[in-house]
Amino acid sequence: MIDVHELTKRYGPKTAVDGLSFTVRPGRVTGFLGPNGAGKSTTMRLILGLDSPTSGSVLIGGRTYRELAAPLRVVGSLLDAKGVHGGRSAYHHVAGLAAGNGIPRRRVDEVLALVGLDPGTARKRTRGFSLGMGQRLGIAAALLGDPAVLILDEPVNGLDTEGIRWIRELMKSLAAQGRTVFLSSHLMSEMELTADHLIVVGRGRLLADAPMREFIESHSGGRTLVRAADAARLREPLERAGARVTPDTGGGWLVDGLDAGAIGELARAHDVALRELTPLRSSLEEVYTAMAGASAEYRAEAVR
Numbered sequence: 001m002i003d004v005h006e007l008t009k010r011y012g013p014k015t016a017v018d019g020l021s022f023t024v025r026p027g028r029v030t031g032f033l034g035p036n037g038a039g040k041s042t043t044m045r046l047i048l049g050l051d052s053p054t055s056g057s058v059l060i061g062g063r064t065y066r067e068l069a070a071p072l073r074v075v076g077s078l079l080d081a082k083g084v085h086g087g088r089s090a091y092h093h094v095a096g097l098a099a100g101n102g103i104p105r106r107r108v109d110e111v112l113a114l115v116g117l118d119p120g121t122a123r124k125r126t127r128g129f130s131l132g133m134g135q136r137l138g139i140a141a142a143l144l145g146d147p148a149v150l151i152l153d154e155p156v157n158g159l160d161t162e163g164i165r166w167i168r169e170l171m172k173s174l175a176a177q178g179r180t181v182f183l184s185s186h187l188m189s190e191m192e193l194t195a196d197h198l199i200v201v202g203r204g205r206l207l208a209d210a211p212m213r214e215f216i217e218s219h220s221g222g223r224t225l226v227r228a229a230d231a232a233r234l235r236e237p238l239e240r241a242g243a244r245v246t247p248d249t250g251g252g253w254l255v256d257g258l259d260a261g262a263i264g265e266l267a268r269a270h271d272v273a274l275r276e277l278t279p280l281r282s283s284l285e286e287v288y289t290a291m292a293g294a295s296a297e298y299r300a301e302a303v304r
């Protein structure tokens with residue numbers, strides 16, 4: 001569990017994080033969203049004790065990062081996949097971390113196998129690593145201490161489809177094991193598939209803290225697609241019932257302001273045989289973009 005309480009971080013006149021409070025709970029993947037410069041990386045750095053807050057606090061499992069006797073066994077992180085010394089092999093990089101943290105050698109082979117770095121590749125210098133291999137190595141290091149909490153900043157950055165799917169499944173399985181998984185990503189479609197819960201920030205402030213499904217549904221607007229052989233006959237009754245009706249390219253109607261049940265009743269009352277009655281769910285990307293348009297906090301940062 002991660003507890004962020006009234007967290008503020010200022011860099012001179014710039015407020016990167018502004019009175020932020022939220023809790024990241026175990027057993028699910030929590031996505032961290034916000035436009036460039038919203039304060040996501042700063043928040044993650046503050047959680048990991050890499051920077052000190054101007055005010056407020058962050059606790060990991062009830063303690064500050066600096067109070068953790070063996071941090072790697074409590075929290076694993078991936079902040080910058082390129083932060084690996086290029087002259088060393090992947091194996092030596094992870095083995096060095098293990099030695100410095102009292103973690104047995106056999107765990108090094110275990111995590112390298114877990115992230116799909118075979119022994120041959122793991123013995124090569126990381127300088128020649130592709131971005132995907134670098135991400136896998138970073139994740140191996142994050143998992144080394146078998147931590148209950150994982151914090152990953154843009155883990156799928158630059159990965160191919162197979163790598164992205166691999167990270168998605170890994171994150172889900174780590175959460176299913178009861179771990180706390182907190183990750184940021186700019187890839188909305190991927191975030192929608194991976195995260196169960198969302199924290200959205202804009203200009204260092206909290207804009208939303210909600211389950212993914214609830215976040216999407218509460219901002220979706222409840223639009224329904226209606227198709228019928230004689231759909232034209234439905235328009236007037238729908239509008240009289242207070243719905244907003246716009247033509248759909250397939251010859252039906254897109255109906256706002258009336259749910260599918262009420263539309264079905266109207267169709268029956270007017271003897272219109274429906275061919276399709278589909279509540280349309282927005283994508284995370286659509287909801288997020290609409291929210292960006294509506295939020296001054298968000299917009300001001302997005303055009304910065």
Ligand SMILES: Nc1ncnc2c1ncn2[C@@H]1O[C@H](COP(=O)(O)OP(=O)(O)OP(=O)(O)O)[C@@H](O)[C@H]1O
Pocket residue numbers: 011014015016034035036037038039040041042043
């Ligand atoms: N060390 C620093 N010194 C001065 N300003 C900083 C520093 N670190 C971050 N900032 C500023 O704080 C704000 C938040 O930055 P941060 O990197 O946390 O945002 P972000 O949400 O992670 O953005 P991105 O999605 O682009 O990574 C930005 O305006 C940034 O310029």
